[in-house]
Amino acid sequence: MNLSNHTLTNIQRFFVYLFLVVLVVITLIPVWLLIVNATRSTLEIQQGISLLPSKYLMTNYRILLSKGLDLPLGFMNSLTIAVLTTVITVYFSMLTAYGLVVYNFKGRKTLYNLMLVLVMIPMQLSIIGFYQWMSKLGLTDSYASLILPGIASAGSVFFAKQYLESIMIQDLIDAGRIDGASELSIFHKIMLPIAVPGMFTLGIFAFVASWNNFFNAFILITTRNKYTLPMLIQTLRGDVYRHEYGAIYLGLAASVVPIIIIYFLFSRYIVNGISMGAVKE
Amino acid sequence: MFKKLKYDHYGYLFVAPFIIGFLIFGLYPVLNTVFLSFTDRTLMSRTFNITWFKNFQLLFADKTFITAVTNTWELWLMNFIPQMGIAFLLSVFFTNLRLKIKGVGVWRMIFYMPNLMMASAIAALFFSLFSYYGPVNQFIVRSGFVAEAIDFIRKPSWMRGLVVFIQWWMWFGQTTILLMAAMTAIPVSLYEAALVDGAGSLQMFLHITLPLIKPVMIYILVTSLVGGMQMFDIPYLLTDGRGSPGNSILTNTINMYMKFHSSKGHIGAASAVGLVVFLMTSIVALLIFFLLREKHDEPVKNGNREK
Numbered sequence: 001m002n003l004s005n006h007t008l009t010n011i012q013r014f015f016v017y018l019f020l021v022v023l024v025v026i027t028l029i030p031v032w033l034l035i036v037n038a039t040r041s042t043l044e045i046q047q048g049i050s051l052l053p054s055k056y057l058m059t060n061y062r063i064l065l066s067k068g069l070d071l072p073l074g075f076m077n078s079l080t081i082a083v084l085t086t087v088i089t090v091y092f093s094m095l096t097a098y099g100l101v102v103y104n105f106k107g108r109k110t111l112y113n114l115m116l117v118l119v120m121i122p123m124q125l126s127i128i129g130f131y132q133w134m135s136k137l138g139l140t141d142s143y144a145s146l147i148l149p150g151i152a153s154a155g156s157v158f159f160a161k162q163y164l165e166s167i168m169i170q171d172l173i174d175a176g177r178i179d180g181a182s183e184l185s186i187f188h189k190i191m192l193p194i195a196v197p198g199m200f201t202l203g204i205f206a207f208v209a210s211w212n213n214f215f216n217a218f219i220l221i222t223t224r225n226k227y228t229l230p231m232l233i234q235t236l237r238g239d240v241y242r243h244e245y246g247a248i249y250l251g252l253a254a255s256v257v258p259i260i261i262i263y264f265l266f267s268r269y270i271v272n273g274i275s276m277g278a279v280k281e
Numbered sequence: 282m283f284k285k286l287k288y289d290h291y292g293y294l295f296v297a298p299f300i301i302g303f304l305i306f307g308l309y310p311v312l313n314t315v316f317l318s319f320t321d322r323t324l325m326s327r328t329f330n331i332t333w334f335k336n337f338q339l340l341f342a343d344k345t346f347i348t349a350v351t352n353t354w355e356l357w358l359m360n361f362i363p364q365m366g367i368a369f370l371l372s373v374f375f376t377n378l379r380l381k382i383k384g385v386g387v388w389r390m391i392f393y394m395p396n397l398m399m400a401s402a403i404a405a406l407f408f409s410l411f412s413y414y415g416p417v418n419q420f421i422v423r424s425g426f427v428a429e430a431i432d433f434i435r436k437p438s439w440m441r442g443l444v445v446f447i448q449w450w451m452w453f454g455q456t457t458i459l460l461m462a463a464m465t466a467i468p469v470s471l472y473e474a475a476l477v478d479g480a481g482s483l484q485m486f487l488h489i490t491l492p493l494i495k496p497v498m499i500y501i502l503v504t505s506l507v508g509g510m511q512m513f514d515i516p517y518l519l520t521d522g523r524g525s526p527g528n529s530i531l532t533n534t535i536n537m538y539m540k541f542h543s544s545k546g547h548i549g550a551a552s553a554v555g556l557v558v559f560l561m562t563s564i565v566a567l568l569i570f571f572l573l574r575e576k577h578d579e580p581v582k583n584g585n586r587e588k
Contacts, residue, residue, distance in 0.1 A: 009379055016374050016382060023367075024391050027450070031398070033416065034406050048423065049416045092298050099295025103288060111296060120503050120566040123307060124511045125534070125559040128541060128552045129314030130306070132322075151302030183291045214401040214514045215534070219541070230401040234518060237405060248409060252402045259397050267390045274393070274455060275462030 031256065037246065038253035045245045060246040067241060071254055073225060074232040078211055078255075081143050081228060085210040089150035090203045094195060097160035098187050101168060112161075118154035124215065131219055141222045146213070156202055162276055163198035164191075201273035204266055208259060229255040314559075317552035324546025336553035346554065348528050349536040350561075356441065356516070356532065357509030360448035365501070367449075368456035373486075375457075376464045389461070392454030400451070404518035407443055408434070434520060437529030444516050444530050448509075456501055463497035464490060499573050503566045510562040513538070533558040 037045055040054040064071055099105075100112060131140065139145040172194075176186040192199070214230035221227065227235075236251050263270060318336055322329035340346050371392070375385045382388075395403070411417050411433040418430040433439045467490065475485050513534040516524060523539060524531025533554065540551035 013380055013382070016380060019370075020374075020382075020388055023371075024388070027391055027395060027454070030403070030406060030410070030450075031395070033410065034402075037416075045416070046414065046419075049420050092302070096296050096299040099292045103290075103292025103295065105289045105292035108292060111300075117567070118303075118307070120507060120563070120570055122507050122511050122559055122562045123311075125537070125555040125562070126311040126314040128537070128548050128555050129312070129317055130310035131541075132317060132548055133310055133313050149302070149306040152299050152307055157299065177288075183288065183294070187295070208397050212397075212399040212401075214399070219538075230399055230514075233399070233401050233405050237408065237518070245409065248405070252406055255399050255402045259399070260394070263394060263397055270397075271386070271390060271393060271458060274458045 031260070034249055034256065035253050037249035040246055040249075042244055042246045045249070056246055057250070060244075060250040063244050063247040064251055067244070067247070069232060069235070069247075069251060070225070071232065071251060074227055074229045075254065077226060078229040081146055081217075082207050082210040084143070084147045085150045086203045086206040088147060089153050089156050089206040090199050092151045093153055093156035093160040093202060094164075094192065094199060095187070096157045097164050098191060100157070100161050101164045102173065115154045115157055115161075119158060127216065127219055134220065140220055141226065142220075143226070145220050146210075146216055150206065150210075153206070156206065159202055159205075159273075159276055160198065163202075164195065167194055167198070169194075197269070200266075201269045201276070204262065204270055205273060208262070211259065311559075314552045314555055317549050318556045320549045322549040324548060329549070332549070336550050337557070339550070340553050340557065345528065345531070346536060349524070349531045349533050349554075350558070352524070352528070352530065353510055353512060353532045353558075356444055356448070356512065356530070357506065359441075359445045360452070361502075361505055361509065364449050364453045364456055364505075367453050368460050371453075371457045372460040372464055375461055389454065389458055392457060394454065395451045396455050398451065400447075400514035401518050403447060403451070404515045407447060408519055411439075411443065435526050437526050440520060440526060440530050444512075444519060447515050447519075448512070452505070456505075459497055459501055460494065463494040467493050495573070499570060503570055506569070507562060507566055510558060 032051065033049070036051060036053050038060060039057045040050065041056040041059060044050070044054055044056070061071075100108060130145075134140050134145045172190050173186055176190050181189065212230065213228075214234070217228045217231055218234070221231065233251060233255060236248050241248050319331055319333055320329045321332045321335070371388075374380060374382055375388070409415055413430055413432055413434070417433070421427050422430050431439070433443075471489050471493075472485055475489060480488070511534055512532045516530040516532050517535055517538070519530065520526065522535070524535050537551050537554040537558075540547050540554060
């Protein structure tokens, strides 16, 4: 009886692992093909699928540049926007969350409920009103319209609030007050240093979201040399690149690989961060 | 207590930037969209008229709009259901004490990876993979599965299937991580107590696990719905950016963008699309949240008390 139970568990376990392996293959194959094809010549790509890299990476890169796709510039544009958005989002989310956690002011509950509702509302659908308003302010075709909304990111405040509550030590704040520190400098000099791990997680998510954002940039940015990476990718499907598969794959890989590297470096922060906003709600 | 009161007004200082930012970049654009949707404003002319509900009348008479709304719901549902299903299965496997699956962290890490990929790059990738002379056709023709290459890009059901697959592929890992976190947060003592009372594993799942992970399930449902109703990058870049073939992957946001990007730049009409979908999604999302949340409070409290 015991033995048969044991065998049953082993059989089940075998099928579970089989299932997991199949899912891993499905998950990884598209990305792997993308990276491998970025190193293969167009001729090789047309001759068939291969899972092994080839040696045409630099050739593809030269083709890409020769067709007028300024990959390095797009990369720098995306990086600039993503870094600034990250800094702004993290700082202001922490500031807001600190205000919500530490002070019991009138309207705190209302503000908190507003955050909750904002997470459940498709704000992107007001992009037309946003666009028209930005053009009145003279902010279309400017990175400011992509970066500044980070000041009011409800989802990030939510996460920051959850995190601050878990690490908050009232005694430290009181000690700071006794020493005569101002409220803002208590936040800057005492709270922020303690909150670095949480800010780091928050920052990774803000960075990735900004890096991958296609729609807003697509609507707001018009000048060619201000294009972000996802916008350049969109131009890759045009006629100029019709038969340059190797170059196309390289362009795609260049936008995906940096994120894969960040992920493998910081996956622990990322995976733990995902559930933080939701589970302790 | 006295001290706290003295400092509480500092809270306004800390939340002020958020409120100002929200008014400028959040609330005003929404109000502006509402206003524009009542006008015939275009990007080409400075003058415009208030036309009240004309944009909405035209919209509801427009078959393309109805198609876009139906498509968006269908594309979302078709990826959400299997996404939830697989995520449930995986979280049960990963948290099962009898199976003791090894390397849970590594599996989860791999499954989550597609979520961080640039959606536009992924769509462009699948566009190449499934193009007429692309790798998928080469593979199935050479290995003899089919006699002739399939023109995937022109087949509505294939393109819909691909959008659904990509969405599923990008999101099942995240859903798994959330469900698993909720399941592992349940105290083991609850299950032990149930075992003593002679409960089976199905009973424990139905009466302990499900009620306790309900808040997280609601969170997943609502955020996925809100994201799904705004779906743009993947269907836009997978074919010609107009929801082809035959409007089969035309979504709400693509429809809105096409009005915005039409030769005249009809921002009045585009705003009307945005507003209708905004209201539809918000109402459904808030209904789900508030209706389901009220109910769940009870059993949790009862469960704790019984223990």
